[in-house]
Amino acid sequence: MTVMFNVRSVVWALVIVSLMLLPLYSSVSGNIFILTLFTRIVIFALAAVSLNLIMGYGGMMSFGHAAYLGIGGYAVGILAYEGIGSGFIQWPVALLASALFALVIGALSLRTRGVYFIMITLAFAQMAYYIASGMARYGGDDGLTIYKRSDFGGLINLSDRTQFYYVCLACLFGGIYLVWRIVNSRFGLVVQGVRSNEQRMEAIGFHANRYRLVCFVISGMMCGLAGALLATNTDFVSPSIMYWTRSGDLMVMVILGGIGSLFGPVIGTILFLVLEESLSQVTEFSGIIIGPLLLLIVLFARGGIDGWLGRLRRG
Amino acid sequence: MLLVVEQLLNGLQFGLLLFLLAAGLTLVFGIMDFVNLAHGSLYMMGAYFAATFAAWTGSFIIGIVLALGATLLLGMVLEYVALRHLYGRDHLDQVLGTFGLILFFNDAVRLIWGPAGLSLPLPAWLTVPIQIVPGVFYPSYRLAIIAVSLVVAALLYLVVMRTRVGMLIRAGASNREMIGALGINIRLLFTLVFGLGAALAGLAGLMQAPILTVQIGMGENILILAFVIIVIGGIGSIRGAFLAAIFVGMIDTLGRAYAPDLLRHLLSPTAASTAAPALSSMLIYLLMAIVLVVRPEGLFPASKR
Numbered sequence: 367m368t369v370m371f372n373v374r375s376v377v378w379a380l381v382i383v384s385l386m387l388l389p390l391y392s393s394v395s396g397n398i399f400i401l402t403l404f405t406r407i408v409i410f411a412l413a414a415v416s417l418n419l420i421m422g423y424g425g426m427m428s429f430g431h432a433a434y435l436g437i438g439g440y441a442v443g444i445l446a447y448e449g450i451g452s453g454f455i456q457w458p459v460a461l462l463a464s465a466l467f468a469l470v471i472g473a474l475s476l477r478t479r480g481v482y483f484i485m486i487t488l489a490f491a492q493m494a495y496y497i498a499s500g501m502a503r504y505g506g507d508d509g510l511t512i513y514k515r516s517d518f519g520g521l522i523n524l525s526d527r528t529q530f531y532y533v534c535l536a537c538l539f540g541g542i543y544l545v546w547r548i549v550n551s552r553f554g555l556v557v558q559g560v561r562s563n564e565q566r567m568e569a570i571g572f573h574a575n576r577y578r579l580v581c582f583v584i585s586g587m588m589c590g591l592a593g594a595l596l597a598t599n600t601d602f603v604s605p606s607i608m609y610w611t612r613s614g615d616l617m618v619m620v621i622l623g624g625i626g627s628l629f630g631p632v633i634g635t636i637l638f639l640v641l642e643e644s645l646s647q648v649t650e651f652s653g654i655i656i657g658p659l660l661l662l663i664v665l666f667a668r669g670g671i672d673g674w675l676g677r678l679r680r681g
Numbered sequence: 682m683l684l685v686v687e688q689l690l691n692g693l694q695f696g697l698l699l700f701l702l703a704a705g706l707t708l709v710f711g712i713m714d715f716v717n718l719a720h721g722s723l724y725m726m727g728a729y730f731a732a733t734f735a736a737w738t739g740s741f742i743i744g745i746v747l748a749l750g751a752t753l754l755l756g757m758v759l760e761y762v763a764l765r766h767l768y769g770r771d772h773l774d775q776v777l778g779t780f781g782l783i784l785f786f787n788d789a790v791r792l793i794w795g796p797a798g799l800s801l802p803l804p805a806w807l808t809v810p811i812q813i814v815p816g817v818f819y820p821s822y823r824l825a826i827i828a829v830s831l832v833v834a835a836l837l838y839l840v841v842m843r844t845r846v847g848m849l850i851r852a853g854a855s856n857r858e859m860i861g862a863l864g865i866n867i868r869l870l871f872t873l874v875f876g877l878g879a880a881l882a883g884l885a886g887l888m889q890a891p892i893l894t895v896q897i898g899m900g901e902n903i904l905i906l907a908f909v910i911i912v913i914g915g916i917g918s919i920r921g922a923f924l925a926a927i928f929v930g931m932i933d934t935l936g937r938a939y940a941p942d943l944l945r946h947l948l949s950p951t952a953a954s955t956a957a958p959a960l961s962s963m964l965i966y967l968l969m970a971i972v973l974v975v976r977p978e979g980l981f982p983a984s985k986r
Contacts, residue, residue, distance in 0.1 A: 427773050474970050477977045481716050481772045481916065485908045486973065492905050493966040500959025610905065614780045621777055651792045657785030664778040665766055 374675040378629050389528045407639050408534045409595045414619040414631035415541045416588035422626030424581045425561030429484045430491025434464045434586045436608030438593025443510045443603040453516030464590025472582035498605040509604025557581045624672025683817045688938045696930020697830035701885035703907040703922040705878025711854045711917025718779040721900025722786035727752045727883025728890040732799040741804045756879020798896035913972050915979030936961030
């Protein structure tokens with residue numbers, strides 16, 4: 367058997383097919399809960415995939431990625447509040463706002479490396495959090511309810527549960543495809559080269575930080591899209607969407623699934639959110655279990671689920 | 682004018698408190714190259730221990746002393762059981778592992794003490810206002826915080842710069858392998874330093890407890906401020922942490938006190954009251970951004986390794 371038929375590929379294929387068939391199962395079994403849960407999962411998976419692009423391939427450990435969730439979400443929420451309901455305006459604005467924020471934050475943060483970078487991105491995300499809390503017109507701490515979902519003419523109806531799920535899934539697959547294309551392009555190779563040895567890349571004549579910055583902005587836009595979807599999903603956006611523990615959750619999803627692996631973050635997200643959901647039904651103190659579990663994963667399971675699957679090669 | 686004196690003292694007091702928290706963080710980072718997000722949890726535990734022990738013993742002072750010991754012990758146990766396995770790992774691993782600890786501590790506290798906050802009442806002799814300048818009264822407890830923090834900062838300086846343990850700590854910061862090779866029990870040293878950092882965080886938490894309520898998550902926002910401080914001051918530098926902490930404490934306090942009035946001159950009253958809290962929270966991060974643009978290594982970078 368060749369590499370094509372290893373356990374990993376089989377698992378990925380199963381995950382993709384199950385995600386695509388999920389609404390069918392939901393409507394046949396009448397289990398609506400699973401569809402809403404997985405809509406959330408798919409959206410967070412997109413955010414995790416975007417974080418993986420800079421963390422796994424670019425070596426940029428952003429601890430402030432939830433900020434883009436907030437920016438995307440607030441872009442949609444604020445425009446809806448101000449009476450601009452068209453999705454053709456809302457969503458591009460969400461993307462643009464995230465890109466702009468990523469550009470400014472990235473340009474400043476990328477002057478630093480390592481643990482400084484982790485803390486800077488964290489601090490900037492907290493800044494965004496405080497700004498959102500201070501916007502009294504848009505609900506401040508209490509958040510902003512979105513009374514009407516984005517209007518895409520007659521094209522798609524986001525209020526339809528199944529249609530919305532497929533929109534999210536399409537965004538996720540699109541995101542994964544984009545990451546795959548980026549990683550295998552010349553641009554992506556330069557970014558990965560910078561991760562392994564920045565000095566050498568500089569010596570060859572690449573402006574390492576420019577490549578990093580572009581990568582950072584692309585990732586921010588992708589996460590902004592996830593934010594717009596997340597706000598639409600709950601019809602609500604509040605500062606807590608970008609609280610710093612949310613950024614930590616995103617990092618956990620990436621690490622759990624396998625950092626620097628194309629599909630890893632998707633598996634990581636599914637595992638993390640399903641675990642969180644089932645634990646919350648058993649006990650209200652889920653952190654007592656998740657916390658030490660996280661520590662154990664960091665200590666013993668390097669490479670995440672994807673790394674583990676890769677080692678289970680058959681034949 | 683009198684209000685300004687009061688606000689300056691408030692800023693100093695908050696800055697010194699931040700220093701206690703940042704000192705432990707930067708000490709642990711400088712010597713063990715370890716990022717500890719759970720430092721804020723130790724701050725919280727210090728406050729919870731103090732509130733509990735004070736209620737049990739009925740004495741504020743005994744409660745505080747017991748709480749300090751308990752936080753020191755907790756820090757050392759934590760280091761021994763879990764965190765020492767994360768030394769030498771990637772910073773990302775350390776961030777995630779200690780992030781897990783935050784989740785654990787928050788829910789463990791909720792399980793043990795319940796979701797409602799606790800309070801740590803002050804003894805009567807600490808509640809009398811003291812006249813510092815003719816006409817200006819200042820809470821004696823806040824003065825006590827300033828005094829205790831200054832004494833602790835001075836002690837910390839003496840220990841690190843003038844004692845044998847301090848010499849080992851500084852040697853460990855500049856070359857860990859070498860002092861291990863010279864026959865120093867580096868593991869024990871690390872455990873001690875971590876315990877010291879935990880006790881400092883606990884001290885900050887329990888001193889803040891009577892001013893604010895003791896509640897879950899109280900360590901998180903202040904932890905991020907402590908991070909900002911060690912980034913501004915230069916990671917691993919205690920002197921940098923001290924100056925940056927005072928600076929940040931002042932900016933935060935004065936910003937909160939005067940930003941609304943300043944903005945009122947520029948904007949309409951409603952817009953000012955909306956923008957002011959956001960602006961004063963942002964000021965610190967703006968300061969950090971400026972420092973990073975000018976000196977990416979912080980204002981007082983510790984010696985290069």
